[in-house]
Each structure stands twice: as C-alpha cells, then as structure tokens.
Amino acid sequence: MTEMALRCGIGSKEREVKRNGIGVWAGGIARAICLLALLLPVLAFASDRVRRPVIEIDKPGRCVEDTATMRREHPDMLRHQRDLTMREGIRTRAHSLKECVDCHASTKTGSVLGEKGFCQSCHDYASVRIDCFGCHASKPKLASGAKP
Numbered sequence: 001m002t003e004m005a006l007r008c009g010i011g012s013k014e015r016e017v018k019r020n021g022i023g024v025w026a027g028g029i030a031r032a033i034c035l036l037a038l039l040l041p042v043l044a045f046a047s048d049r050v051r052r053p054v055i056e057i058d059k060p061g062r063c064v065e066d067t068a069t070m071r072r073e074h075p076d077m078l079r080h081q082r083d084l085t086m087r088e089g090i091r092t093r094a095h096s097l098k099e100c101v102d103c104h105a106s107t108k109t110g111s112v113l114g115e116k117g118f119c120q121s122c123h124d125y126a127s128v129r130i131d132c133f134g135c136h137a138s139k140p141k142l143a144s145g146a147k148p
Helices: 003-007 012-049 067-088 097-104 118-125
Strands: none
Touching: 067 097
C-alpha cells in the first residue's frame, strides 16, 4: 500500500481485520490458558484414580515412619543414614537399609527384589533404577540353620 493510501484511510479496514484476527487468536489462547488453570485442581484430584503398584507386606506392623513419608523421603533417609555410617561411624537401626530388608523381604522369595518384591514393585512403577543392591544384600541374613 502506498503512503498516500494509508494517509487517506484506504486499506484501514484490511489492517483492522488483520489486527482483529490476531486479537481473536490471542484471546482464544488466553481463554484456553485460563480454562487449563481452572482445571488443574480437578486433574490433580483425578490422579488418585491412577493405579498404584501392589505392595505385599508379609510382616505387617508399624514402619519407622508413616507410609506417605516413606514413599516421599526414603531415598533421602537412606542417603543420610549412609553418610552417618560411612563418614561419621554412627550406626543406628532406625533408617538403615538392613532393617528395611529384614522387615520387608518377601516370605516367599526371601528378598525385596523380584517381580513382586517390596522395593522392586515401586521402583519399576516409578521407572527408577535401584542401585542399593549392587553392594548391599537384598535378602536378610538368616541365623544359621534358619529357613526363609
């Protein structure tokens, strides 16, 4: 368009239509973002319907912490326990891997690993590699003559 046509207002409707087209498009995106923001709380509660891994606990009883805390913080607890033991020489039973294995090993397999093993089932579900048992035993140490 020429400068003269722009000054006379020729073509202004074309510019207005283009501007409104962009405005409509941007308004649609803004509405979609607002709708998504309103739906996020609903979607968060819908996550309860996602199947969780089946965890078989052969030795029921009270764990060292509640279930929600253990699911969320057990890696940190184990690392902290490791640091206390390896770097400071402090050995406690509260959050030690050995105590976890002793309590949570399957009575069928005698291990926390395997298809339905206590550790393996959650770590498979979360797609997290278990690196503890490269060095540590996945089965509790049995007293001599004892059977799993």
